[in-house]
Amino acid sequence: MSRVLIVGAGLTGSLCACLLRRELQNKVHIVVWDKAKGSGGRMSTSRPPDSLSHSADLGAQYITATAAYAQSHHSVYSELMTAGVLQPLDGLVEGLRQRDGSTDYMTPLGMSSVVKHFLSESADLFFEHHVTGLYRRGASWEVQRKAGGSEMFDAVVLTMPVPQILQLQGDLGHMLSVEQRQQLDGVVYSSRFALALFFPPDVVFSFPWAARYVTNNRSICYIAADSRKRNADGPGRGPSLVVHTSVPFGVEHLEKDKEDVQPIILQELHKLLPDLPQPISIKCQKWRYSQVLTSVPNCPGHMTIHDRPLLVCGGDSFVHSNFDGCVESALSVLSVLKASL
Numbered sequence: 001m002s003r004v005l006i007v008g009a010g011l012t013g014s015l016c017a018c019l020l021r022r023e024l025q026n027k028v029h030i031v032v033w034d035k036a037k038g039s040g041g042r043m044s045t046s047r048p049p050d051s052l053s054h055s056a057d058l059g060a061q062y063i064t065a066t067a068a069y070a071q072s073h074h075s076v077y078s079e080l081m082t083a084g085v086l087q088p089l090d091g092l093v094e095g096l097r098q099r100d101g102s103t104d105y106m107t108p109l110g111m112s113s114v115v116k117h118f119l120s121e122s123a124d125l126f127f128e129h130h131v132t133g134l135y136r137r138g139a140s141w142e143v144q145r146k147a148g149g150s151e152m153f154d155a156v157v158l159t160m161p162v163p164q165i166l167q168l169q170g171d172l173g174h175m176l177s178v179e180q181r182q183q184l185d186g187v188v189y190s191s192r193f194a195l196a197l198f199f200p201p202d203v204v205f206s207f208p209w210a211a212r213y214v215t216n217n218r219s220i221c222y223i224a225a226d227s228r229k230r231n232a233d234g235p236g237r238g239p240s241l242v243v244h245t246s247v248p249f250g251v252e253h254l255e256k257d258k259e260d261v262q263p264i265i266l267q268e269l270h271k272l273l274p275d276l277p278q279p280i281s282i283k284c285q286k287w288r289y290s291q292v293l294t295s296v297p298n299c300p301g302h303m304t305i306h307d308r309p310l311l312v313c314g315g316d317s318f319v320h321s322n323f324d325g326c327v328e329s330a331l332s333v334l335s336v337l338k339a340s341l
Ligand SMILES: Cc1cc2nc3c(=O)[nH]c(=O)nc-3n(C[C@H](O)[C@H](O)[C@H](O)COP(=O)(O)OP(=O)(O)OC[C@H]3O[C@@H](n4cnc5c(N)ncnc54)[C@H](O)[C@@H]3O)c2cc1C
Pocket: 007, 008, 009, 010, 011, 012, 013, 033, 034, 035, 036, 039, 040, 041, 042, 043, 058, 059, 060, 061, 062, 063, 064, 129, 130, 131, 132, 159, 160, 161, 164, 192, 194, 244, 287, 289, 290, 291, 314, 315, 316, 317, 320, 321, 322, 323, 324, 325, 326
């Protein structure tokens, strides 16, 4: 059996692991490592430390299927709809640009439930496994971890944002061709902060919308009544609010600690929603790599860095930053793995 390591338990890594298991069950042993304490990556759903009745999506907010992707990724959409992981987004989203033939979906249990759905049948999953280096050892890869120690794999798939791939030590850097290096160096991500505010169960927001794009504020670009957006408000369940800062704000404050940036965002939020009740808990997230502004050019959703042993990169850097970009990349990584294993 070939041992395959997938680095990253975000959407690309989890879907790739799931499809690989379905297609090559008896031929591969799949292992997923993620440096975080839980799954989801940028499709993360957060809870306050001592509450199971609150949750909020700090990264991706909803999924928009264009007519073309609804058709080409039909099996993925229909699986998630049948499992109840995706439901049509029917709350009011102020400022949302409707595109012809596209459909918006929300996740009643939060965005990470999409990733968890795929991980549930996929692989040996290990959190707090931070990969720091890759070294070629004959027909295998030795993969080193930050905590110390290493393991050998027959094939490795990297699904983190390209700037994080380029930080890896070892042989990866030497194996890139001049053209590949140029392609990867050209990838650009936006940066932003996200804030989740959790409220007591008896709080009812006074505004009518489930989410709102903010156009007249230089710090905040989006606010969601997150639990309302997911139809998750109800008895005993506390409402949550999510705030995304604009990209210029993200860039301006990128090197500051999130604890120092949180009060600035709250001050701006208060100007936009002066009647907002007092939250019982707040979580701030810095997305250094938020959404791809410039993806890898001329790329079919993955980049093969080395054939034998296989080292392949995927993720939204290689397509575009949304659900369908990740599905597209996972499918393309899968085709490389199938051909190689
Ligand atoms: C604020 C924000 C809003 C967004 N809004 C939307 C939206 O509304 N709709 C939509 O479709 N998309 C949206 N997106 C984009 C979407 O979230 C991403 O395109 C998608 O989640 C990327 O998935 P991925 O698996 O490719 O990468 P990631 O989710 O980044 O997964 C990579 C994983 O690799 C792990 N990792 C990184 N380095 C290492 C390492 N060295 N060792 C081990 N593990 C490592 C990370 O912890 C992470 O879990 C948004 C993103 C952000 C940040």
